[in-house]
Amino acid sequence: MAQVTSYDVATRAGVSQSAVSRAFSANGKVSSTTRQRVLDAARELGYKPNLLARSLITGRTNMVAVLASQTTGRYYPEVVQYLADALGEAGKKMLLFYTDGRIERVEDVLNEVSCFQVDGIITSTQFAPDRRELIRGLNTPMVLFNRQDPLDEFRSVICDQNQGAACIASALLAGGRRRIAILAGSADNYVARHRLFGTIDALGSAHVGTVDGDFSYECGITQASALWALKPDAIMCMNDSMAMGVMDGLADLGVGVPADVWVTGFDGTAAGRLKRYDLTTWVQPLDQMVAQTCALLDALMAGNEGHSQVLQGSMHIGRSAPL
Numbered sequence: 001m002a003q004v005t006s007y008d009v010a011t012r013a014g015v016s017q018s019a020v021s022r023a024f025s026a027n028g029k030v031s032s033t034t035r036q037r038v039l040d041a042a043r044e045l046g047y048k049p050n051l052l053a054r055s056l057i058t059g060r061t062n063m064v065a066v067l068a069s070q071t072t073g074r075y076y077p078e079v080v081q082y083l084a085d086a087l088g089e090a091g092k093k094m095l096l097f098y099t100d101g102r103i104e105r106v107e108d109v110l111n112e113v114s115c116f117q118v119d120g121i122i123t124s125t126q127f128a129p130d131r132r133e134l135i136r137g138l139n140t141p142m143v144l145f146n147r148q149d150p151l152d153e154f155r156s157v158i159c160d161q162n163q164g165a166a167c168i169a170s171a172l173l174a175g176g177r178r179r180i181a182i183l184a185g186s187a188d189n190y191v192a193r194h195r196l197f198g199t200i201d202a203l204g205s206a207h208v209g210t211v212d213g214d215f216s217y218e219c220g221i222t223q224a225s226a227l228w229a230l231k232p233d234a235i236m237c238m239n240d241s242m243a244m245g246v247m248d249g250l251a252d253l254g255v256g257v258p259a260d261v262w263v264t265g266f267d268g269t270a271a272g273r274l275k276r277y278d279l280t281t282w283v284q285p286l287d288q289m290v291a292q293t294c295a296l297l298d299a300l301m302a303g304n305e306g307h308s309q310v311l312q313g314s315m316h317i318g319r320s321a322p323l
Contacts, residue, residue, distance in 0.1 A: 157311070169202035
């Protein structure tokens with residue numbers, strides 16, 4: 001049986017072949033009536049557009065590479081889902097590349113990305129300063145998600161990490177907490193560093209100590225005893241995953257939250273809203289961040305300069321720290 005072509009669809013729908021092409025393009029200029037006629041004809045004939053052939057004509061694949069750290073945290077899986085939904089609604093396909101969180105691993109991933117003809121790149125991973133030439137060599141528009149290029153050569157969309165951490169710290173102080181311990185993230189992580197800076201600056205003399213962490217739930221459990229040894233009246237965790245682990249670890253020690261100590265997180269994940277935890281946390285505006293990231297990438301792909309964006313989050317007060 002001969003393969004159905006766009007010519008067959010055009011004949012059935014009574015339109016031109018170019019109208020068929022525009023009807024299957026997310027940004028194609030065609031009336032809703034014509035588009036529906038084409039879609040109906042395509043369905044009746046069993047026609048599927050040849051994306052490879054279209055990319056050769058338009059120079060666009062409508063594919064976007066998304067680079068994400070392979071992490072045990074609960075925030076970035078939500079980010080990936082939001083990005084997939086937003087790109088899909090815009091008629092684009094997402095190619096997902098995971099790193100293991102190591103900066104040196106990013107070069108390998110970038111080399112993998114270069115093997116695909118993607119229209120743009122969205123990355124939530126970090127790059128070593130000496131990898132700028134490699135990134136430029138890709139000659140592909142790129143947006144940093146919740147990461148920031150200090151030179152702003154590569155545009156970014158971020159939530160203000162310092163401000164969010166400082167707001168939580170200030171709220172704890174206003175709530176009467178005077179001995180506050182910190183569970184930090186990895187020292188080489190952009191988000192972790194800026195949250196820690198904002199926290200320490202705001203706490204002042206109320207800071208009784210910092211325990212190293214890695215953003216994982218398991219880390220929260222294992223470090224709960226070290227945190228409790230600091231005799232805190234509040235524990236600030238640099239993300240929700242660790243905060244949930246700390247709460248479970250403290251429960252194993254017979255320590256009540258919030259009766260004996262308050263616990264806060266950062267991110268505003270769905271898991272943190274579970275009744276078991278009901279975290280007080282800083283909520284990053286994920287929907288806005290994703291929308292701004294996709295819009296910025298579209299602007300860059302269209303040849304426009306685009307501008308980096310800094311968005312503000314908001315506090316969610318839960319049972320874990322009844323401010």
